[in-house]
Amino acid sequence: MPSTVTRIPAAPPAEAEAHFAAEFTFEADCWDVHEAMSQGADFVLLDVRGPALFAAGHVPGAINLPHGKIIASKMAHWPEGTLFVTYCAGPHCNGAARGALRLAQLGRPVKIMAGGVTGWLDEGFALETAGAAEPPPDR
Numbered sequence: 001m002p003s004t005v006t007r008i009p010a011a012p013p014a015e016a017e018a019h020f021a022a023e024f025t026f027e028a029d030c031w032d033v034h035e036a037m038s039q040g041a042d043f044v045l046l047d048v049r050g051p052a053l054f055a056a057g058h059v060p061g062a063i064n065l066p067h068g069k070i071i072a073s074k075m076a077h078w079p080e081g082t083l084f085v086t087y088c089a090g091p092h093c094n095g096a097a098r099g100a101l102r103l104a105q106l107g108r109p110v111k112i113m114a115g116g117v118t119g120w121l122d123e124g125f126a127l128e129t130a131g132a133a134e135p136p137p138d139r
Contacts, residue, residue, distance in 0.1 A: 027112045028085060030119040037061050043083040045113070046070075048099035057127035059087065059113075059120055067099035075106055083109045090118025 011019065028036075033045065037060065047054050047062040054064040065074065067086075078084075084103050088095030096112045103110040115122065 025111075027114045030113060030115050030123045030125065033059070033085060033087075033113050034120075034123065034125050043085050043111075044078060046084055046086045046099060047088075048086050048095045049088050049093075053089070055129065057117070057129055059117070060126070060128040062087070065099075067095050067102060070099055070102040070106070072106055075103070075108060080107075081109065083111065085111050085113050087113035087116045087120075090116040092118075 010016065033041075036042070037045065041061065045059060045062045046065050047058045048065060048067040048070070049058075050066050051064060054062075058064065067088075084100075086096040086099035086103070088099070091114075093116060096116060100110045100112050113119070117127065120127070
């Protein structure tokens with residue numbers, strides 16, 4: 001009798017390749033974000049949690065812009081085509097996806113940092129509690 005793993009067959013290799021390759025167009029992992037941030041990021045990292053959580057600890061270089069405040073006037077601060085990477089508390093939180101959806105609806109390129117703060121800490125990276133960038137004012 002097949003196990004719960006094998007009861008549903010795996011996708012054909014070509015479909016699996018397309019599926020897994022597509023995942024990289026939607027997300028970046030914490031290690032890659034850390035590496036890019038240390039070399040001068042070519043994207044904007046958005047912490048989409050509330051200000052209190054952001055103040056308690058956030059990824060260095062992140063800008064706090066809660067997902068509910070992602071609106072066209074705020075995003076006009078950055079040139080069209082700017083890539084945004086969103087994160088929230090971690091895999092148990094869907095704030096990063098909410099922020100990414102809002103950005104996509106505004107026509108902005110976006111990825112999620114998989115793992116969020118939890119993943120960042122799991123990788124052994126430190127959080128920052130001061131000196132964070134402020135979100136742009138509304139235009």
